[in-house]
Every structure is written in C-alpha cells, then in structure tokens.
Amino acid sequence: xxxxxxxxxxxxxxxxxxLAHREIANEIVLLDIxxxxxxxxxxxxxxxxxxxxxxSRTIGSTNDYSKTADSDVVVITSGLPRKPGMSRDDLIAxxxxxxxxxxENVIKYSPNAVIIIVSNPLDVMTYCAYLNAKTVPNxxxxxxxxxxxxxxxxxxxxxxxxxxxxxxxxxxxGHGDTMVPLPRYTTVAGIPVTELxxxxxxxxxxxxxxxxxxxxxxxxxxxxxxxxxxxxxxMVEAVVRDQKRIFPxxxxxxxxxxxxxxxxxVPVVLGKNGIEKIIELDLNDAEKALLAESAEAxxxxxxxxxxxxxxx
Numbered sequence: 001x002x003x004x005x006x007x008x009x010x011x012x013x014x015x016x017x018x019l020a021h022r023e024i025a026n027e028i029v030l031l032d033i034x035x036x037x038x039x040x041x042x043x044x045x046x047x048x049x050x051x052x053x054x055x056s057r058t059i060g061s062t063n064d065y066s067k068t069a070d071s072d073v074v075v076i077t078s079g080l081p082r083k084p085g086m087s088r089d090d091l092i093a094x095x096x097x098x099x100x101x102x103x104e105n106v107i108k109y110s111p112n113a114v115i116i117i118v119s120n121p122l123d124v125m126t127y128c129a130y131l132n133a134k135t136v137p138n139x140x141x142x143x144x145x146x147x148x149x150x151x152x153x154x155x156x157x158x159x160x161x162x163x164x165x166x167x168x169x170x171x172x173x174g175h176g177d178t179m180v181p182l183p184r185y186t187t188v189a190g191i192p193v194t195e196l197x198x199x200x201x202x203x204x205x206x207x208x209x210x211x212x213x214x215x216x217x218x219x220x221x222x223x224x225x226x227x228x229x230x231x232x233x234x235m236v237e238a239v240v241r242d243q244k245r246i247f248p249x250x251x252x253x254x255x256x257x258x259x260x261x262x263x264x265x266v267p268v269v270l271g272k273n274g275i276e277k278i279i280e281l282d283l284n285d286a287e288k289a290l291l292a293e294s295a296e297a298x299x300x301x302x303x304x305x306x307x308x309x310x311x312x
Contacts, residue, residue: 098119
C-alpha cells in the first residue's frame, strides 16, 4: 500500500507521522513545493522508526509528482493556513488554484487513487478537487466531521470527566461556524448525553465546537495541526484497511437529505472504495432546518468558485 500526503506543513507532516507510526502503508510519500522541506520532514519521520518500532518508509519529494505514482490514497493539505481575523472563505481564491494544480498532478500519476481533502475552506476545496479530478465522487471527499466530532467529544469528556473513548457523536453540515452537532445522536457508553449534562452546558459545548478551529487560531496565531493531521490519518486507515468505519465526512450529495450537487458533511461508511454508503438519518424538523442553513452557507462559497471558473 502506498499513501501520498501533499503539503509537508504542520498538518501534512503530522498526518504522515501518524500513518507511519501506525504502519498504515508500506510507503508514505510526503510532497511539498518548498525545496528540501518534504525531504527533511520525511527523513526525520524515518529516523524515528527505530524508536517507534515501525517499518513504513517515508519518502520526501520537492514537487516531483512522479514519486507519488500508483498511490492508493492521496491526502491534500496544500494551501494557506488561516490567520487571526481571516475566515475560511477568505482563502478561496488562492487555495482553489493550489488545489486545482495539485489534483491534476495527483490524478495524472494515480488515476485510481482515493483523494481526501484537508485544505480550507474545506467544503469548497473538496468540490474544487472533484471538478478537477474528473473521477467518481465516492473517491473524492473531505476531512471535516472527523475533526469536528473529535473536538466535540473531547470537550464533552472534559466536562463529564470521562474517557473520550466512550463518547460517540454525529455532526453534520459545513466545516465552519454553521456545522450541526447533533445531541440526539450523541452518547456516552450508550447513554444519551442529554441524561448526563444540563442543556445549557451542552449548548455551550456545541458553540465551542462550532468555533473550535478559530479558538486554536487565536491561541497559536495559525491553524491547528495535531488533531487535523490525526483525523486525516484515521480516514486513510479506514480506506487502506477496508474497515467500513462510519464517519462524518464532506461528501457529494445527489438527492440525499433532499440536496443535490453539493459537498456537505454527512455520516458515511468508509472502506476500500472510499465512500461506500451515505447514511441518511431521520432528522427532526429543527435538525433539518439547521442542516439546510449550513448547506446554504456552503452553496454560497461553491457559487463563488463556479463564478471564478466561469470567468477564468
């Protein structure tokens, strides 16, 4: 098995490091446009193999996509990170150009690869990759909900003073301020979370989750990387090992939840073919309204990309 991570910055390098330590692939290629950057990161990860006791080979490349040939899975993290005061939407023009170029090069050398997008703004960059990959939509999807639910579950674990291992949750919608955490589908060792926490406190945690990325930006002055990198690696593992894991991911909807031609976060089954099934939950009216609001916000940004392409 071969996995490529495009973008050797904090998120990409973290993803490659997690993949190597878990021995998810025999070969992990880390690629970046900055001279020597990916080579250095890959070498550093490989030099920790005797300590971490793993065999996955990490190889670095400066913009040489031939080294990514025949990858089974490609993770795209390329693009500018958010800065304080910058919304995800502010990134669209520059990052769309980057994702377009990367996707075209990836598909040239690995036409059958499953492509996982991490670049922001996530939903529209996944759409951008899909337009340029010209492949089936189940093989192009975005990492959003895995990260967002991890934040949600970690905050709940702190509040309840329990292990995050026992918390399961579903989160839908766009990757941003309009995401839709679903308390009705949140449990702690099978116990509905609403039986363990007051409504006002739960709402506070939901709001913190919605702005979880912004909280990190304010603290660090740049985007998060440990959790996003690990989230992307978890998705890669589900595909490479054909685990049939149920995760919320940014997927192309064609009629599901009454929506068409939109990339939006929904629960899916991930396996060797990428998205093997989109799970349609029986949402109540309030949940449907929140999802529709989130979809509208995503569609606005997708339209921006469409208009850019139309005038290009």
